[in-house]
Amino acid sequence: MKNEQDYLKDIAAMRSLMERSSRFLSLSGRAGILAGIYALAGAWIAIKVFGLEPGKLIPYGTGEIILRLTGVALVVLCLALGTAIFLSVRKAGKMGEKIWNPVSRRLLLYMAVPLVVGGILMLILAARGEVFLLAPASLLFYGLSLFNAGNFTYTEVRSLGLLQAALGLLGFAFPEYGLICWAIGFGMLHIAYGIYMYYRYER
Amino acid sequence: MKTLIESLHKAFESRIRLGIMSVLAVNEMQDFIALKDYLDVTDGNLASHLKSLEKEAFIGMKKSFVGRKPNTQYYITQEGRKAFEDHLRALEQLINAQKQI
Numbered sequence: 001m002k003n004e005q006d007y008l009k010d011i012a013a014m015r016s017l018m019e020r021s022s023r024f025l026s027l028s029g030r031a032g033i034l035a036g037i038y039a040l041a042g043a044w045i046a047i048k049v050f051g052l053e054p055g056k057l058i059p060y061g062t063g064e065i066i067l068r069l070t071g072v073a074l075v076v077l078c079l080a081l082g083t084a085i086f087l088s089v090r091k092a093g094k095m096g097e098k099i100w101n102p103v104s105r106r107l108l109l110y111m112a113v114p115l116v117v118g119g120i121l122m123l124i125l126a127a128r129g130e131v132f133l134l135a136p137a138s139l140l141f142y143g144l145s146l147f148n149a150g151n152f153t154y155t156e157v158r159s160l161g162l163l164q165a166a167l168g169l170l171g172f173a174f175p176e177y178g179l180i181c182w183a184i185g186f187g188m189l190h191i192a193y194g195i196y197m198y199y200r201y202e203r
Numbered sequence: 204m205k206t207l208i209e210s211l212h213k214a215f216e217s218r219i220r221l222g223i224m225s226v227l228a229v230n231e232m233q234d235f236i237a238l239k240d241y242l243d244v245t246d247g248n249l250a251s252h253l254k255s256l257e258k259e260a261f262i263g264m265k266k267s268f269v270g271r272k273p274n275t276q277y278y279i280t281q282e283g284r285k286a287f288e289d290h291l292r293a294l295e296q297l298i299n300a301q302k303q304i
Binding site: 009011015020101 | 218221222225226228229230233234237240241242291294297298301
């Protein structure tokens with residue numbers, strides 16, 4: 001017959017299995033911090049190098065600056081994604097998990113739907129010249145995507161998503177401060193979230 | 204005390220079977236390979252535990268093909284969920300009872 005210790009071990013094993021099989025826990029807090037730094041650097045370049053003035057709308061039909069800003073945004077995105085994937089693979093390896101499993105597939109699917117819808121909307125906005133709405137739109141749909149993701153990874157990701165979406169709405173209300181909202185959301189919120197997660201789960 | 208221990212289902216004596224039920228309780232469907240990964244057991248071992256749970260009608264399976272490869276998906280039945288929850292409740296009571304002594 002089993003004794004109390006055995007039952008406690010049973011329970012611990014069950015809890016860990018339930019969690020591992022339903023949540024992707026290889027996300028790294030450091031990836032959030034770095035993503036935030038890239039975003040702040042991007043915003044800095046937009047203001048200092050391309051002369052974007054917060055509080056002023058970009059005039060319609062200035063194609064070249066839009067192209068440059070899109071370039072900066074894409075570089076920030078690629079760096080952030082690359083870092084997140086790299087650090088997740090490393091963390092998964094340390095925990096003896098596979099990075100490509102049913103949970104990570106589900107996580108990506110639920111993140112992808114809002115992101116793809118938002119991406120298409122952003123292309124439409126860009127094609128119609130509503131360029132000052134691009135930053136808030138990216139925040140809004142990224143936030144919704146994170147809110148979804150929170151079901152399949154750390155629940156804190158949900159709150160981060162809601163905050164990003166709220167900033168996105170704020171950006172729609174005050175488009176002239178879109179870049180500031182973008183820097184707060186993609187920059188500072190990511191850094192704050194990353195530091196919190198790092199201290200809570202990884203130390 | 205005795206009755207409590209009796210209410211722990213025999214099918215759940217093995218930690219692997221408990222593990223299978225845990226994974227299936229929080230996932231709609233799970234295939235053989237994923238289960239094997241989570242539980243870290245051999246094919247034969249997992250298959251025999253799955254079979255015994257199936258015999259109890261605690262889990263069901265659906266066979267299909269992914270391309271040409273056969274793929275078996277397992278899911279928890281209503282009966283299985285109830286038995287698993289009862290087992291968890293009994294475990295909880297047992298531990299609480301022992302704490303009080």
